[in-house]
Amino acid sequence: MADETLDPALINTSDGPVLIVAAAKQETERSSGRHQHCRGQLFGSMRGLLTIGVDEGVWVVPTTHAIWVPPHRVHWARSHGPFHGFAVYVAEPACATLPAAPCAIRMSSLLREATLRAASWPPGPFDAPAGRLAGVILDEIGSLPADPLGLPLPRDARLLRIAQALLDDPADGRGLEEWARWAAISDRSLSRRFASETGFTFTAWRQRARLMRALEMLAEEVPVTRIALELGYSTASTFIALFRRTFGVTPALYRDRFQSAPGSEAGTR
Incomplete structure (x- = not known):
């Protein structure tokens, strides 16, 4: 900034x-x-x-x-x-x-x-x-x-309403059918259009939204167990395993990396 x-x-x-x-x-x-x-x-x-x-x-x-x-x-x-x-x-x-x-x-x-x-x-x-x-x-x-680091947003107003609700509360556990009823769209249309407009399935997009919020919470020094529970994961170990599969390191190590001196992690071509 x-x-x-x-x-x-x-x-x-x-x-x-x-x-x-x-x-x-x-x-x-x-x-x-x-x-x-x-x-x-x-x-x-x-x-x-x-x-x-x-x-x-x-x-x-x-x-x-x-x-x-x-x-x-x-x-x-x-x-x-x-x-x-x-x-x-x-x-x-x-x-x-x-x-x-x-x-x-x-x-x-x-x-x-x-x-x-x-x-x-x-x-x-x-x-x-x-x-x-x-x-x-x-x-x-x-x-x-x-x-491809970001989270693309859908263009359809009904899908965008769902996406914004999930960004506000990534832990919301409603399934695709419930979200479809909430937004007045068929579940089949929701699934198809979400994938075509964002490049992610609905489930994958929601998971990505949760992980992005996890990164923010890590920067704010929120404990890993609390992050897992607040984002709707059943256990901290489930969250840690998913985080490691996505980013290649545990949440604690990832936090250490982006809080460290820039010279130790600067990207190269």
């Missing part, structure tokens, strides 16, 4: 430098409501966890990844627990060669270090070295592979 001292007018114009980079540290959670601006934005963190949302989906972002949002796209953001992060605002003309849709990218060490250097630049026009480094940052944003 951007530094609170950054003038909002700077990110609502493409005048000035091609990049504006801001950094922020805080020990408490921070959020920004739905908004848009004429510059594209890259969200990332060195410590802690971010949740970024757009109309099409939601991402829970550990320090290994960053989220790109193109110009004029409505989005919102919030941090979880202690947080140290950055925002890169890209002038609209320079976004022509960058991803056209919001996406998650795996952070490279080069992108992370270049961004941190740029965050220390004084306001004003770039000198030659700064201009070259800005080009490196743009090249990295444009060339790093997208990562």
Whole structure:
């Protein structure tokens, strides 16, 4: 998230430098409501966890990844627990060669270090070295592979109502048939359309929503057993086993990783 001292007018114009980079540290959670601006934005963190949302989906972002949002796209953001992060605002003309849709990218060490250097630049026009480094940052944003980290949202209003209810309460244990009745849609249509519009079956999407909420709770230092029970798992061991299958590590180790120093976990190409 951007530094609170950054003038909002700077990110609502493409005048000035091609990049504006801001950094922020805080020990408490921070959020920004739905908004848009004429510059594209890259969200990332060195410590802690971010949740970024757009109309099409939601991402829970550990320090290994960053989220790109193109110009004029409505989005919102919030941090979880202690947080140290950055925002890169890209002038609209320079976004022509960058991803056209919001996406998650795996952070490279080069992108992370270049961004941190740029965050220390004084306001004003770039000198030659700064201009070259800005080009490196743009090249990295444009060339790093997208990562399917997020949770796509359905477009159908009835399905979107179900998805939003599950995001509000991932532990809701109603089955597909009950949700279909609640949203006034046939269970067969719900199943078929959910898969076609999100790329996930209804059951897989709900499981992914629960795991994304688990990541947020881990960042907030909620005990693993409490996370399991609050998200509707029958036992902590069931939750831990599913988490390990999905992320390759236990919840406790995952929490340690995204709270550790960025150099120990920075992504590479």
